[in-house]
Amino acid sequence: MLGALSRNRPLLALLRGGNGGDKAASAALWAASKRFMSSDNTITVREALNSAIDEEMSADNKVFVMGEEVGEYQGAYKVTKGLLQKFGPDRVLDTPITEAGFTGLGVGAAMYGLKPIVEFMTFNFAMQAIDHLINSAAKTNYMSGGTINVPIVFRGPNGAAAGVAAQHSQCFAAWYGQVPGLKVLVPYDAEDARGLMKAAIRDPDPVVFLENELLYGESFPVSQEVLDPSFTLPIGKAKIMREGDDLTIVTFSKMVGYALKAADELAKEGISVEVVNLRSIRPLDRETINASVRKTSRLLTLEEGWPQHGVGAEICASVVEESFYYLDAPVERICGADVPMPYAANLERLAVPQIDDVIRAARRACFRKEEKKQATA
Amino acid sequence: MNGSRSMLRLATAALRQGSSLPGSAGKGAYCKTEFLVRGYAADADAYDKMPDSGKKPDSGEIVVEIPVKFNLHLLESGPPQEAITTKEELMKSYTDMSVIRRAEISADMLFKSQMIRGFCHLYDGQEAVAVGMERALTFDDSVITAYRDHGIFLGRGGTALELFSELMGKKTGCALGKGGSMHLYHRKHNFWGGWGIVGSVPPLGAGLAFAHKYMKKPNVVVAIYGDGAGNQGQLYEAQNLAALWNLPLILLIENNHFGMGTAEWRASKKVTHYDRVPYIPGIKADGMDMFSVREAFKYCKEHCLAGKGPIMLEADTYRYHGHSMSDPGSTYRSRKEIQGMRQERDPIERIRKIILTEELVTKEELKDLDKKIRAEVEDAAAKAREEPFPSDDELFANIYKADSGLVAYGCDRRKTKVEMP
Numbered sequence A: 001m002l003g004a005l006s007r008n009r010p011l012l013a014l015l016r017g018g019n020g021g022d023k024a025a026s027a028a029l030w031a032a033s034k035r036f037m038s039s040d041n042t043i044t045v046r047e048a049l050n051s052a053i054d055e056e057m058s059a060d061n062k063v064f065v066m067g068e069e070v071g072e073y074q075g076a077y078k079v080t081k082g083l084l085q086k087f088g089p090d091r092v093l094d095t096p097i098t099e100a101g102f103t104g105l106g107v108g109a110a111m112y113g114l115k116p117i118v119e120f121m122t123f124n125f126a127m128q129a130i131d132h133l134i135n136s137a138a139k140t141n142y143m144s145g146g147t148i149n150v151p152i153v154f155r156g157p158n159g160a161a162a163g164v165a166a167q168h169s170q171c172f173a174a175w176y177g178q179v180p181g182l183k184v185l186v187p188y189d190a191e192d193a194r195g196l197m198k199a200a201i202r203d204p205d206p207v208v209f210l211e212n213e214l215l216y217g218e219s220f221p222v223s224q225e226v227l228d229p230s231f232t233l234p235i236g237k238a239k240i241m242r243e244g245d246d247l248t249i250v251t252f253s254k255m256v257g258y259a260l261k262a263a264d265e266l267a268k269e270g271i272s273v274e275v276v277n278l279r280s281i282r283p284l285d286r287e288t289i290n291a292s293v294r295k296t297s298r299l300l301t302l303e304e305g306w307p308q309h310g311v312g313a314e315i316c317a318s319v320v321e322e323s324f325y326y327l328d329a330p331v332e333r334i335c336g337a338d339v340p341m342p343y344a345a346n347l348e349r350l351a352v353p354q355i356d357d358v359i360r361a362a363r364r365a366c367f368r369k370e371e372k373k374q375a376t377a
Numbered sequence B: 001m002n003g004s005r006s007m008l009r010l011a012t013a014a015l016r017q018g019s020s021l022p023g024s025a026g027k028g029a030y031c032k033t034e035f036l037v038r039g040y041a042a043d044a045d046a047y048d049k050m051p052d053s054g055k056k057p058d059s060g061e062i063v064v065e066i067p068v069k070f071n072l073h074l075l076e077s078g079p080p081q082e083a084i085t086t087k088e089e090l091m092k093s094y095t096d097m098s099v100i101r102r103a104e105i106s107a108d109m110l111f112k113s114q115m116i117r118g119f120c121h122l123y124d125g126q127e128a129v130a131v132g133m134e135r136a137l138t139f140d141d142s143v144i145t146a147y148r149d150h151g152i153f154l155g156r157g158g159t160a161l162e163l164f165s166e167l168m169g170k171k172t173g174c175a176l177g178k179g180g181s182m183h184l185y186h187r188k189h190n191f192w193g194g195w196g197i198v199g200s201v202p203p204l205g206a207g208l209a210f211a212h213k214y215m216k217k218p219n220v221v222v223a224i225y226g227d228g229a230g231n232q233g234q235l236y237e238a239q240n241l242a243a244l245w246n247l248p249l250i251l252l253i254e255n256n257h258f259g260m261g262t263a264e265w266r267a268s269k270k271v272t273h274y275d276r277v278p279y280i281p282g283i284k285a286d287g288m289d290m291f292s293v294r295e296a297f298k299y300c301k302e303h304c305l306a307g308k309g310p311i312m313l314e315a316d317t318y319r320y321h322g323h324s325m326s327d328p329g330s331t332y333r334s335r336k337e338i339q340g341m342r343q344e345r346d347p348i349e350r351i352r353k354i355i356l357t358e359e360l361v362t363k364e365e366l367k368d369l370d371k372k373i374r375a376e377v378e379d380a381a382a383k384a385r386e387e388p389f390p391s392d393d394e395l396f397a398n399i400y401k402a403d404s405g406l407v408a409y410g411c412d413r414r415k416t417k418v419e420m421p
Helices: A002-006 A009-016 A023-033 A045-059 A083-087 A099-112 A125-138 A173-177 A190-202 A254-268 A286-296 A311-322 A345-351 A355-365 B002-017 B034-048 B087-112 B127-136 B150-155 B160-167 B201-214 B233-244 B290-305 B335-345 B347-357 B363-386 B392-396
Strands: A042-044 A063-067 A092-094 A115-119 A153-157 A183-185 A207-211 A219-221 A239-242 A247-251 A273-277 A280-282 A299-302 A332-334 B062-065 B071-073 B082-085 B142-144 B221-226 B249-255 B282-286 B311-316 B407-409 B417-419
Touching: A042 A045, A045 A063, A045 A083, A045 A190, A063 A083, A063 A099, A083 A092, A099 A115, A099 A125, A099 B201, A099 B233, A125 A153, A125 B201, A153 A190, A173 A183, A173 A207, A173 A280, A173 A311, A183 A190, A190 A207, A190 A219, A239 A254, A247 A254, A247 A286, A247 A355, A254 A273, A254 A299, A254 A355, A273 A286, A286 A311, A299 A311, A299 A355, A311 A332, A332 A355, B082 B290, B087 B127, B087 B150, B087 B160, B087 B347, B087 B363, B127 B150, B127 B249, B127 B290, B127 B347, B142 B201, B150 B160, B160 B363, B201 B221, B201 B233, B201 B249, B233 B249, B249 B290, B282 B290, B290 B311, B290 B347, B347 B363
Parallel strands: A063 A092, A063 A115, A115 A153, A153 A207, A183 A207, A247 A273, A247 A299, A299 A332, B142 B221, B221 B249, B249 B311, B282 B311
Antiparallel strands: A042 A219, A183 A280, A239 A273, B062 B082, B071 B282, B407 B417
């Protein structure tokens, strides 16, 4: 099939062109060229992000990408692979290692009307620029009485990776999630990545897009609808990944995968778990969370970040405020341990939630014994 | 006039005889003003001279000398040491600067009567910078500054009513009363604020310049910061980006020699700013002389639009008030110094002298104009006092531009829960 393509000049032009032509056709051809049009349409999160950014850049000339190694290096995590070749150095900019400078530059460009996508190699480095995220981007539409908005996307890996230790492992969902004026998105699978990235780029407000390094390489099946260039997801709506009756697990990002695995295990012991994938930290979908808890009457929040003042704390507060009389058990929070991330593998394992932690807490919420009885001979 | 000059000389002599150790000045003298006097003594002669108006070409143009020499960094030649102007420009500039002056005096009174709250950083003394800049720019060029923004806002075509309304938090303010003194904006005239964080403006300005270049606009961006911000790391980062990417950015340093209460020599190893970057050219102009500022800006705009990249413009200026209304401004500066500046280098006086020397209008006419400006500004303040505050629902408005369906909570979550349509 690709052999035939290589002899077809109009199709090749579509593939190469920087401004898209027939968008649906070029998306389909792009997909073909990326060799993932298998029968079940599986793509990785990385491919999902790449395709979303690619399509939005084709559709709108004002969108541009900026960050360290996003261009010639093809992206530190290869999320921006191929974009420099396709759109050129005016729209895909390699920056020096100056987060405060280039983040402020991105915000200034967004104020004037461009649509920057600023990549932080990890969100740990965004702390160098956090003043611009909060004081220059988040607050501006409000401070200016609605005259100046900032249509910018800040994206990059967030949270723990593997063995990268204390300074490279922090989860910032709670920090950014607290700030009025920011929208904070947390995709889990490929569908989330595509839909939320497109929504973020089109959104006229500053969006903090928290990815996860360990999810980039994971593959997920996606429908044709998801692959369409017009596909977006609404910002502020959570998704029920799995329906259940006994316990609601509310979580986001990589932990969604853990929750689903825990749910499979718990199903074997007769505990039916409903898994809510937040997709959005701010706005937080309190409606979906509370509707689910009112159905199951038990809540477990699951996150990688630190517990105090974390995302789970806000979810628990929301449920206790709005669905108190529906709760049959105390709320449970599974979070990262209250420590800077250690390096040693055994300690790291103790510092981040494991599936066993989720299962144990689920049993507790159902007033069951925490550990299964061991059969004796 | 002569008396004050000899006073200046006496002051110089006295200080030179005194101790040269910082902080060991005699009783009652809190500051070491030598650094300023050094600059002025050299130019005291220049200031004694009336701006030369001998030449008068037939076209009705007036040639004004710029007595203080421009300092150049990485430039072969700089702006001319004389400016050609017209009666119209002189009268307009006089008016513009006087409006700023009167507005700041009114703001002072309003703050003292608690109609203005929080912070109030006044611009009087620095009028020549705002007005000289606007003489060289159009409203298609962009300007962005920090929190001492009242003068810049007025220079960008903001009205006194919008200004006072915003200062008093009224809904007719340029930011609907939700910004305040430090957050003035005028998008239509490309005035991008009004920012409270010292040092944040240069990267934002670089971003505006990036967008200008990206959209192929034939315009420049002026990013303004003070000497106090001159040591910020992100300034250096912005300079690198602007030079690396060849952005049409003029970095204007309003050097009033004090970062709050800290004199420049106590904060900076190197007290000049225009020549700090080995790869960005710079000009130092007399920030109390509107024509010096104007010519420097003309030069800088041409430089940027020729695609030569960013340029630094240091304006040697002075603020009569303290850092803000909570700072008397006299614990770290002597009254002699402040008075000396008012007498020797006041920007409005300078233009007044030219106008009267050229006999463009009579003294009485000028007095009438002064009265008229004062009345207009005070009327605007009075009118702003009568304007309403924003309604309570404004609290939750414009947090986002796309806020449909957004739910926001007040302090009592059960009492105040708002859903945006």
